Amino acid sequence: MDLQLDNVSAGYAGTTVLQDLSLRLAPGRIGCLLGPSGCGKTTALRAIAGFEPISAGRILADAIALSEPGKRLPPERRRMGMVFQDLALMPHLTVTGNIGFGLHRLRRHERDTRIAELLTLVGLNAKAHAYPHELSGGQQQRVALARALAPRPQLVLLDEPFSALDVDMREHLSQEVRRILLHEGTTALLVTHSQLEAFAMADVVGVMRQGHLHQWDSAYNLYHRPVDRFVADFIGEGRLLPGQRNADGSVSTELGTLAATQETVAETAVDVLLRPDDVVHDDASVVTATVMARAFRGAEFLYTLRLDSGREVLSLVPSHHDHAIGSRIGIRLELQHLIAFRREA
Template sequence: MSTPPLALEIDHLSIGYAGSATPAVQDISFKLVAGTIACLLGPSGCGKTTLLRAIAGFLAPSHGEIHIGGQRMSTPGQVLSPEKRHVGVVFQDYALFPHLTVQENIEFGLHREKPVERAARSNGLLALIGLKDMGKRYPHELSGGQQQRVALARALAPRPALILLDEPFSNLDVELKERLTLEVRDILKAERMSAILVTHDQHEAFSMADEIGVMDNGVLQQWGSSYALYHQPNSRMVADFIGQGVFLPARRSAKCIEFELGELPIPEGAAIDAAELDILIRPDDIIHDDASPLQATVIRKAFRGADFLYTLALGSGAHVMALVPSHHNHAIGEPIGIRLELDHVMTFARK
């Protein structure tokens, strides 16, 4: 079986700024298989946009290399200019040309094509993004979501090796953002396009990306699927940043892990060296069960339509969260029965 081609390879990349002793990006390595959508996810200032700008060719690395489509693009002594990288970029503010029509915006990067080829490509993309009857309109006549799709189509038009999306949904309202995230993923998949999204919003990352890299303080903490990041975080930072959850104090005995909600077998193959631990408990690990002798008190509740997110106080005063179907409408201060249903045991050394 042949090895799939790589759209992007980052090899021990570091990026520093003059006057700063700490690199903005530190020794990052990962590979992106062609046709894959990836996401750089992390809090503000973690280095994700710096890394994206380096991939685009706007910044030079202080160490390491960038390869796109198997060709070396950046080393500490040599950086191929952005226009020669065959990379499409979708910016946060869309950056459409206001004096050009929608169709002219899409065809902007196709000046070397024959007119009939330009028209065929732009008409195909207009149909793909659901705006086939709006090619003659101008950007100011479109909604924010429509403008974003035009910006994506313009980036796709020259059939680049890689698409880079820099916080593309941050100016949109929540409902439109959720819908457009799925639409953009469908468009990229229809074009068999490789892409990297930069965002601080994990819901965007989960909805759109096949693989996610979590960054913090310039370091790539973990690279993997959303499932792996949520259920198998490799560090306390990733466990705390991804999803919702709390850490409860626990203790390792010879045969099990003991904590307030019960005893759990030590996971097979787990390297748990410390005796004093913190165990990660997600809202989906706590099941509402009226028959359970284990009681917790409702101290906060957030209605989400299909369910409530309850914050519960345990007997010790520690808090956990639980997702409960919305027909179980309990009052603040009411005790309810709960039980633990934990499939992924994640522990970390006590802070």
């Protein structure tokens, strides 16, 4: 399914929750709406599913309007499957019964064949006759996905599907779900507040805040080419360092002059985004900084470093460079992408 939202707005009781939301998700791609609680991402998902009306714009599937102001195609006619946050498995049905629940229109042989295909795909053949309470959280999640995929929907919607799982299980299962969706060739849209889930599953991610979509892009571009301060701050880690834009587009900072790698803002006074991997530990450097904090991450330390000006930057350093808090270390900048924003007061 080719999903398209054109300037969609929606809300409840006179309060606008979504404002001018536009995006396109190509067939067979996995997208994600990412943002903090209350940003409107679940409302967007429910509007796409047909559970909520929209007050402006259009929602289209394969160029056919599904929702417009005053007009809404019923959810059961949208060729969509949905995995809810609470999974909504039926406790009185086995795994087989839950997966086959939406296949009552098929002949018995066709139904059994489809259930068998999905049991194999999600790795639950051994649990075919188990009930939901006999399954782990991850197994329940896979049953919910298989049930959503069973009728061969054109689009699968996933509403915070891993929120009840621990961090390790989330990462593993999100990669498994991606594999399953790609195997089925199904277009999918996920909503979550977890960057880990978004980046593990999605081909394209939309960062939302207060009902607005700030950027709809690849995870790489969100991290390395954020369009504004909110995306820069929300995605990954980093610090902003004051600088002065020069006539050739380069920017002078207290850590040196940075060559232009993009069209920087027009203002002279700017703030440069520095990611931890932009600040390289170098014992030979004449520029030094004081270690203010450190977080051990196995292969690396994440150091918080204070410059002579009192400003701070972050640096990822191989963990065999074990520096104590208060020590001075040499650093240099190694930027592949110069991202600068207009200086704020």
